[in-house]
Amino acid sequence: xxxxxxxxxxxxxxxxxxxxxxxxxxxxxxxxxxxxxxxxxxxxxxxxxxxxxxxxxxxxxxxxxxxxxxxxxxxxxxxxxxxxxxxxxxxxxxxxxxxxxxxxxxxxxxxxxxxxxxxxxxxxxxxxxxxxxxxxxxxxxxxxxxxxxxxxxxxxxxxxxxxxxxxxxxxxxxxxxxxxxxxxxxxxxxxxxxxxxxxxxxxxxxxxxxxxxxxxxxxxxxxxxxxxxxxxxxxxxxxxxxxxxxxxxxxxxxxxxxxxxxxxxxxxxxxxxxxxxxxxxxxxxxxxxxxxxxxxxxxxxxxxxxxxxxxxxxxxxxxxxxxx
Numbered sequence: 001x002x003x004x005x006x007x008x009x010x011x012x013x014x015x016x017x018x019x020x021x022x023x024x025x026x027x028x029x030x031x032x033x034x035x036x037x038x039x040x041x042x043x044x045x046x047x048x049x050x051x052x053x054x055x056x057x058x059x060x061x062x063x064x065x066x067x068x069x070x071x072x073x074x075x076x077x078x079x080x081x082x083x084x085x086x087x088x089x090x091x092x093x094x095x096x097x098x099x100x101x102x103x104x105x106x107x108x109x110x111x112x113x114x115x116x117x118x119x120x121x122x123x124x125x126x127x128x129x130x131x132x133x134x135x136x137x138x139x140x141x142x143x144x145x146x147x148x149x150x151x152x153x154x155x156x157x158x159x160x161x162x163x164x165x166x167x168x169x170x171x172x173x174x175x176x177x178x179x180x181x182x183x184x185x186x187x188x189x190x191x192x193x194x195x196x197x198x199x200x201x202x203x204x205x206x207x208x209x210x211x212x213x214x215x216x217x218x219x220x221x222x223x224x225x226x227x228x229x230x231x232x233x234x235x236x237x238x239x240x241x242x243x244x245x246x247x248x249x250x251x252x253x254x255x256x257x258x259x260x261x262x263x264x265x266x267x268x269x270x271x272x273x274x275x276x277x278x279x280x281x282x283x284x285x286x287x288x289x290x291x292x293x294x295x296x297x298x299x300x301x302x303x304x305x306x307x308x309x310x311x312x313x314x315x316x317x318x319x320x321x322x323x324x
Contacts, residue, residue: 001120001127002032002103002185006066006091007110016110023108028120029058034098036066036091064098066091086197096188106138106182112228122222123182126215132184135207135214137162139225140179160224162216174214176204179228187212241279241287243303244272251299255290267295272303 003023007016023033092107099105104127108114116122123138130136139160163175178200190210193199208214217225244267251257262282266274274282292301 001028001030001106001124002034002099003106003108003120004092004095004099005033005035005108005110006088006095007035007037019108019110019113022114024059025117026059026114026120027117028124031058031120032060032062032100032103034062034064034095036064036095062098064094066094085195086199087195089193089195089197089199092199093191093193096185096191099185099188101185103185104136104182105185105188107178108226109178109228112140112179112226114226115224119222119225123217126217126221127182127184130215131213132186133212134183135187135204135212136182137174137176137180137214137216138182138222139217139219140177140228141224141226142177142179142229160219164216174204174216176200177228178203179226183207183212241284241291241302242274244274244293244300245303246272246296247292247299247301249298251294252292252301255292255301258284258287258291258293260284260293263293264295267293267300272300 005016005019020033023031096105104124106120106123114120123136127136139162142161161175161177162180164173181200181203187207187210190206190212191203192206193202196202204214219225260282263274263284266278266282287302292299294300
């Protein structure tokens with residue numbers, strides 16, 4: 001499996017960090033993470049020049065230097081509206097060229113997050129018995145509950161995509177997001193992207209137009225799958241928070257403090273290990289890598305992130321319009 005991620009636009013390291021963490025935690029062997037970037041000098045980009053130790057499951061990382069682009073706006077002569085272009089879609093073309101000939105491809109943008117360490121394994125268990133001409137549509141939550149105005153589009157995190165019954169014959173009555181798409185490298189020859197937005201629908205249409213079929217993987221098959229788009233990286237998943245470590249008596253200057261009396265009580269009396277069932281009972285929700293909590297006269301943070309935390313980056317000092 002190859003996961004391809006278009007990233008590297010300045011100022012998006014706060015999004016990319018949690019996404020990369022979720023890839024590092026995958027338990028599937030022979031996983032290849034390909035990342036397109038405009039700047040290989042951004043130190044947050046793995047393998048932070050080289051992986052310090054081999055990944056236990058054999059994860060490989062490739063950084064692809066992409067063409068230097070910036071988002072542009074052009075005038076539509078038929079209306080008074082200006083239309084935004086999405087030139088960073090061409091990053092995907094750079095990445096597709098680097099994927100191995102026998103790999104399945106999962107597109108995961110830098111603001112997405114895999115919601116289970118077993119996610120890739122579960123998808124590949126289906127792909128292994130699926131014809132290479134079939135597009136797998138994995139489930140994803142799209143958007144963020146913080147964006148209530150997007151609820152009518154199913155972009156508030158409550159809907160699970162792909163969306164059935166979408167009235168668009170050209171996409172076979174299915175509405176897709178980029179995070180849904182999983183397809184074999186042999187089908188990548190039919191993908192052609194330019195500076196126009198809507199690459200998710202474009203890819204799906206191009207594959208169907210070249211005799212591909214599709215199969216929708218439901219929630220029961222692979223769990224929720226991916227939390228995609230916008231600020232979803234701060235909301236989804238439970239990979240982090242099963243283990244905690246004490247970091248001292250002084251309140252950290254950096255990070256977001258959690259307030260959960262059940263977790264605080266547990267850390268004070270019962271230790272630092274939590275099962276998935278207990279986490280659910282505590283109603284922790286999503287635990288971020290930069291969270292901390294006060295308990296037992298000191299402060300604790302998730303222990304899982306210690307080995308995953310990238311170096312500080314100076315990429316945010318250069319400003320460019322980030323894609324969304």
